[in-house]
Amino acid sequence: MTELLWPATHRLWLVQHALDLLTFGRRTPQPDGGAAWLDEHGRADGAAPTYTWITCRMLHVYCAGALLGVPGSAPIAQRVLTGLTGRLHDDEHGGWHHAVQQDGTPASGKDCYDHAFVLLAASSARQANLAGAADLLERAQRTFLRHFWDEGAGMCVDRWNTEFTECESYRGINANMHAVEAMLSVAGVTGDRAWIERAVQVCRFVVSSAQAHHWRLPEHYDESWRPMLEHNRDRSDDQFKPFGATVGHGLEWARLLLHAEAAQSGEQDGWLFSAATALFERAIGDGWGVDGQPGFVYTTDWDGRPIVRERMHWVVAEAINAAAALYQRSRDERYAALYRTYWDYADEHFIDHELGSWRHQLTSDHQAGDSVWAGKPDTYHAFQAALGPLLPLYPMLTTAIFEGRLA
Template identity: 50%
Template sequence: MTDAWVDLPVHRAWLHREELRLTDFGAAAALPGGGFGWLDGNGRRTADPAVHTWITARMTHVYSLAHLRGVPGAGPLADNGLAALTGRLHDEEHGGWFSRISTAEGVPAGTGKNAYDHAFVILAAASATAAGRTYAEPLLADALDVVGRHFFDAGTGLSVEGYDRDWSSCEDYRGANSNMHLVEAFLAAADATGDTVWRDRALGIAEQLIHRITADNGWRLPEHFSAGWEPVLDYNRDHPADPFRPFGSTVGHWMEWARLLVALDASLGAAAPGWLVEDAERLFSLAVGHGWSVDGAPGFVYTLDWDDRPVVRERMHWVPAEALMAAAALHRRTGDALYEEWYRTLWDYVRRYLIDTDQGSWHHELAPDNTPSATVWQGKPDLYHAYQAVLLPLLPAAPAAASALLGNGVAR
């Protein structure tokens, strides 16, 4: 095979062009008073008055990275997200962050506190800290303190899922998704703060959920658990297309975990256990074997049952984004040409089906025939996966993206 695409000047230029297209599209989501709204398929803010913490935090992360990349206007957009994360999305009375607020009424629309949102607050604050944005460092310290006190369970080495507003009641549900995003957030926090405890906690989560629980389930990643961390394999069987808690196993998360395991390996260096890369390769292989083009059309299905049969066959934009990032990371780590082949295949798929050259950004969901649909996701509310897909292949697996950019670690 010829040189890897990420080493070719034209490919890097193409990625950069797509990066600028995405950041221009997302700017329309910025809200007066701070935070980011939900964009429809045409890139206009919807009539929904809610400001979601996860969207605002993800966009703050993206525009912090874009600022470090030298994109004019990205720094103020990151600041707009920070204004909401330190202001109206933050619970001044009890601490932590609301899941969402209503701009129409100026009050919390979702008063529960969940680990998923808090993971992205940490990631946003870590990236904004590296980008030198005002108020980011104290926000990061606050978020790490809240997660350390309320969510992280030292007894299991994992995070609980959710609380009511005053932290008096913790729900029985436990989830792999929020823990996965805490791995990413903890790695970013370790690089931003220099405190290795967050790296150790990220490794502990990965070891429990992947090297033990997933391995014991035939390498089919369970997503939902009881309070005692017993897999609940029938969870949401009657509501299989839930955007955050779908029934079965979510193929895209196999790829996302593969990427994060390689990042952990790079972050730990000589101290990294050998199973990190081995497990990443196994997850990648199973994901393409059971999730790609399994129903007669190219693309990854959203979910599988426990016999590896497709359940929700719609294609989500974030799945090939995570897959191509995993392929790039594994190719760099192992040198295996198979991952370069997948990297190229996945970008060809994204370019043909997902990139919306008319209205901007990427279609967030495709029907099984790869035409745009909206059964699980409405509109285009998020840049996080697509933006990282055009940036992370150019970066080393560690440190985290913002710290790598701060150290000029990008391939130019």
């Protein structure tokens, strides 16, 4: 069992919040498989495509729900999973489409971001013993290693064409970040420690790149892994590839480095912990309340000046989880205090106490916004913020629940 770091009443609140999020997302399964994009009421947006990454995130969440013994979670997860074994999978060329339109037309191209989430979801489904999950996980591993893992670089490539015949020259940190989470998750389910070694390789590059840029991590690179600091300057609020330093990713990487450290033979590794603290401190220093309003800005330039000031729910969720992870690793009470501050902020501004789940985007003065995120498409970040503080740093979420390590 994880050492009890938080008061009993707070632990109960965290579990209840996770249960509330499971209730909110119950309408996520699509009739023909996959997960719907949910609106602010938790209803399926009938006009939106079915996205692979949304499907995988919600499959992961409801597999956790099934492992927690929450009635209804396993059937929801099973219905969502059929999207990955059905229409979201490309039976002709292999791999998974980014999305499928309502009329059945698939999006072009194959993205590492999506395939990293397929790995994560398949590992969670295997842990939850869903029908078809073992085969899905085997297929996901083969596809990822064949097309997205570059052994020579020790990093993941970003995007192929639909046929897997042409790989784009762009390389991205966002996809590699979620690949690290997936790799560590797969290792916990399969026992294959090569996935941990790959994850640590990626972490090593990230630490080096971040350190070279004063712990503001470049997101975009060319095919030789040289940073492209001006990339997407004209698309500063892009959902996945914005210009500049992404504050939330500094926080998310801080947590992932601690997971990677814990996954290695159980011994604490000073360089990963030091880098996690440096990334966290830079992110909160650049991002928290820097424009005179509470909350985290979305992005900054390379001198730490805010660019996109909108507040995103996933950023504060990652701040909560990172502060909890740093507290668990260090026992420094400052991280516990920050953890409480971020939960208070989330409760006041992002948790929707009337309609459920979290508002996904707010303006800098905390009004409703949807320039980047419309509705409440999934519960992945919020759900992990609720359960992360109750779990050890390794194994990852669903395996830790499976092993009975929820504190």
